[in-house]
Amino acid sequence: MINQFQNYNPSGVGEINGNLFGLPCDYESANLIVFAVPWEVTVSYGAGTAKGPQRILDASIQLDLFDFDNPDGWKQGIFLVDIPQDILEKNNYYRTLAAQIIERLAQGKSLADTPDLTPVLTEINQASQQVNQWLFTQCQEAMNQGKQVAVIGGDHSSPLGCFQALATTYHNYGVLHIDAHADLRNAYEGFEFSHASIMFNALKLPQISKLVQVGLRDISHDEVQMIDQSHGRIVAYYDPAIKQKLYSGTTWIDVCREIISHLPEYVYMSFDVDGLDPKLCPNTGTPVAGGLELEQTFCLLRELVNSGRKIIGFDVCEVGDAEWDGNVGARIVYKLANLMKLSQR
Secondary structure (H helix, E strand, C coil): CHHHHCCCCCCCCCCCCCCHHHCCCCCCCCCEEEEEECCCCCCCCCCCHHHHHHHHHHHHCCCCCCCCCCCCHHHHCEEECCCCHHHHHHHHHHHHHHHHHHHHHHCCCCCCCCCCCHHHHHHHHHHHHHHHHHHHHHHHHHHHCCCEEEEEECCCCCCHHHHHHHHCCCCCEEEEEECCCCCCCCCHHHCCCCHHHHHHHHCCCCCEEEEEEEEECCCCHHHHHHHHCCCCCEEEEEHHHHHHHHHCCCCHHHHHHHHHCCCCCEEEEEEEHHHECCCCCCCCCCCCCCCECHHHHHHHHHHHHHCCCEEEEEEEECCCCCHHHHHHHHHHHHHHHHHHHHHCC
């Protein structure tokens, strides 16, 4: 990696070389390997997040590389594996099939009505499982080479294979989850690997000892009940409750430290951009009024690092198909990469 950077000027013009931030890295020389998962088959509202990885890549070369938390973070080497076009093509195919199921359910009809859509549902679930297995294999291979891993979605179903790969190395880790939604539904709309089911599926892994959710504000009765009956395994910080604390004079730093106190030593960061105020990523799949400011989330992550906990991986999901959304998404990816490296010192 030294040879890769010896003539590199981080203050120069970002090069369009197919890699995130225009960094002159390859798989072998990089410390952090980023996998794109252009998959949004089960989205139930707005579409476009399958193109989020490309939007982030396109915007990333516009970023200056000085980071206030980790000015030399770029030196770790960050490499984005080519966006898998075969997965994107399968996404487009299965998305059309899933839309038939979603429409049928919205009409209050059974999938078994004519024409019978239950075989279609089975096919979609199998295709989603194949994507999970692909990501699991890719992440495990990178980790076996001593590399860190991260994921860019796609919808929020995207990182499950990464959770599973990390569980083979870390036998006790927590997930810090920024989102407007709890994603605790069991096979939402029949889709076993729905974007609304990612945390339900993640909790099937006994290695995930704690799920701490921040920014929730669009949630079902069943999900609240699941949180309340989790015996502390799931800790929710609802957006209205956060705002009420801040309005009454509690500082955000104090709230951050309380949030972090629930997490174990090793932490995975799962960042759904709809956890933010929608002005930041307005083209996300399921925007919800309210939410966090970007610097608020970065402050939370700084406090996580300052606490001595180690970030072992991350994902950034639900970035929409628009230039501004890609710009914000690229900044989140870069900040998470730099803070993850900082946390491991």
